Amino acid sequence: MTTGPNNEKLLFHPEFMDPDQPPFGLFWCKDAEDMQAVQINAVCKGLLTPWRELGEWSELICRFPYVLVAVPPGPERDKIAEELQARFPIPVLVPGDSAFHGCASTRELRDNYGTQALDWLIIDAQELPAPGVLNVAEIDCDAEASIKRTSSGLPLLDREIGGFAPGELSVWTGRRGEGKSTLLGQILLDAVNQGHRACVYSGELPAKQFKRFIRQQAAGYLHVTPQEDPRTGKTFYMVNDDVKGPIDDWFRGSLFLTDIRDKNAHDEDTILRLFEGAHRRYGCDTFLVDNVMTAQLRGEAAMGYYRAQSAFAGRLSDFCKRQNVHVHLVAHPRKTEGNRPLEADDVGGSGDITNRADNVLKVERVPEEKVQELGYSTLLTVLKNREFGSRGRVKLEFNEPSRRLYQMGGSPAARYGWMKKYRGGC
16 A cells, blocks of 8 residues: 555555556545455545645546546535545546445445446446536526516616626716716616615715605605705705605615614625625615725725726626626716716726626716707716627606606606505505
């Protein structure tokens, strides 16, 4: 029996190790007794040897066309197979569950059923799929074609991008005050209206202000009352008392907000941890980061601000794909020269963020003096759509009492779920 240098790392009989002698594959056994039972082309790991120390034996192991895990079914077999797949680039086979006939070891199998039973371990074995590599023929994409896409509430936008699909990151850009947060508030409400659950990081708005804004959007212009501030003359729209309860009932269990009063609330690790928790505990599948500029980005000092932004966007994209959820991320553009229109590469000061995104959407207000002439106040542009390659535009009008943006020529009215329980009807 031979071992690694000066210790028992890998046990085998060198005189019985020959890839050209049947069995042609390598038998990986549970312990030295099982290895002795098989003898030819059989090895086992030293009892106290960490798996990471077997790298020096890679050349020997890879001389064989495959390695068979000659261990009865159970956690130990699964662990060995997992370690072998992670460390050696050769096929790993496991015998069928019935091949051991209930025996607790390879030695017991040989003693009870003869050496021919060892041959059946190979005949009955199945090759494990290579980790990290998918067989395209076995990928079921049909079930995903029409799944759970969340419509935006803007039919023209949905026609362009097909709605917001799970597993995707949408980046929203535009200069400050152009209407990004307003439009995203509506998109959250439409998601809730379709039975989704949403969680929001709003880095600039205290919780009460966030709720006032989004509750006004949920109420709509029919359920608000204008009030003029006697000192400034500014008109505010207050949600009517009789609809506040139904709206709260509709929000309950479906709309969540991270608490920015908490310590480290703006830290990117905290944001991601809270999103993970909201997904697992409450079933949230729609998320909003508004906006990346208020987040405290790890590695910013070492990488620089824009690269740190891109890294955070990458982590959000990984979260989307791992948990099959959709994240909306607000990222302001860098300053551009003159009146040049914003492009995808302007987002966050670097094209890296948009490279990580599945959708990139730009919101921009029309100059006030041109609103009447053009007939719309806001332009929504699709700068990138990975799935369909769309680059369309949607013209929007704004209704101040409801704080809603709606398609030009359409209506700001929207029927949300809370209205079904509203005693006054709609």
